[in-house]
Amino acid sequence: MEKYSLDDAQRHNGPISMELLSDEAGENRQFRVMVIDDNDIELKLYANGLAKHFTMSFARTTEKAWELLNRAPLPDAIILDILMPDEDGLQFCERLRENQYTSNIPIIFMSSLTGSNIKAQAFQLGGADFVVKPPIIEELVARINRHAAQYRKTKRLEALIFIDPLTHLPNSAKFDEVLKQEWSRCARYWHHLSLLLVRLEDMQWFKKEYGKDEYYAMTASIADALSGIGARPGDLFASLDDDCFGLLLSDCSTSGAKIKANQIINTFNQPNFVVNQEFGDHKIECTIAVAVAAPAGGGNAVQLYQAADNLLFKAKKEHHKGIVELGHIMGVDDLDAN
Incomplete structure (x- = not known):
């Protein structure tokens, strides 16, 4: 997933697209985080609360998220709403887990649903965490940092094992x-x-x-x-x-x-x-x-x-x-x- 900046036309001639967002200090962010949610109010909450800590990208649909995920670099963590209009978060999680490039990215499910069955499904499908809406931003930041740090560490170890040092291709x-x-x-x-x-x-x-x-x-x-x-x-x-x-x-x-x-x-x-x-x-x-x-x-x-x-x-x-x-x-x- 690339970093995106807003050109002059976007700044002055219309609302900011929540699909893509970054700020000028993005190069200094430690982790990249993608948020997949169709609710504008919640997207703004994430943008305001998390952009101070991470390089952010946003998608209102799972198809847009899939498009962004096909661009490098990939995120270090994904915040995924379970109730989505085109494809629910649980189904999209399955799709992510079946793809070699996204299979290990930590997924933090977000939902207003609190039943034990939905939580069990989320973890069975490979979710790394489950947070009930509305999130406490400070707590969410801590959870993201923990999961993303572990993901980065795992990727570094995999690179030592699975990357050919001459061509930098998978071995x-x-x-x-x-x-x-x-x-x-x-x-x-x-x-x-x-x-x-x-x-x-x-x-x-x-x-x-x-x-x-x-x-x-x-x-x-x-x-x-x-x-x-x-x-x-x-x-x-x-x-x-x-x-x-x-x-x-x-x-x-x-x-x-x-x-x-x-x-x-x-x-x-x-x-x-x-x-x-x-x-x-x-x-x-x-x-x-x-x-x-x-x-x-x-x-x-x-x-x-x-x-x-x-x-x-x-x-x-x-x-x-x-x-x-x-x-x-x-x-x-x-x-x-x-």
Whole structure:
């Protein structure tokens, strides 16, 4: 979620939009907090009471909140009203918990409902806290600080474990974890799941010819250029072993996977792309294996990865570069096809 400032037109020609709000001192805020509430009076209460302590953003609907959450950086805590007009807070909490990027953000539920059942539901769905309206601002600030601090600490630890230090992309351990999570989620909702394995060709020659430092710099540059290919919520682009990247596309079938694969090929073919500098007779290219599954039809995440990896192995054996496809959808056409 980005920080937003009000331009002159907003300051002088109309009311402040509560969807987006920040102040000039926002850079000094310790934590970012998103408030999701459809009541203007309560939004103003949060704006006046919390903006002194945090960098704030606001959304009147869960769809607007979802749009904001797809912008970086993400908030350190979310204040979520349970009674919302388009999608209640409990349902939206489920959606947040199923997304790899928002699954661990602490959610503080706000509600005038005080029954034990509603509180139990809130915590069962992954809520970090429950505050009865109207909140005592000083107490709410303390709760936010506690939950956000723990979230930041957890994120720092995860970065040490799950981020590749060279490319700053998620590493293979994180990729395996998300692959299993997305397989289960797609099976539950009857969605397709696509996997692209992107192998860089001739990189070992490049390392031998130009040295490790240039090799590392080239790998990092390629990773940076390709990282924007998987830009939808739920997509994951990760750095795997042996000059290979993985792109996981949730809720994506064959046609969408082919589009992404061709985007990668087109990137490599751009004249100004880093691999198209002068390197003698050699040119760094890529081979992309595309495998698509319908998890609800059976199988498991390991089989999907193995299918794509087998395609890469076969392509290397046959000296084939470019895009290679499985040719069927696992779980639909023929689960046992190779």
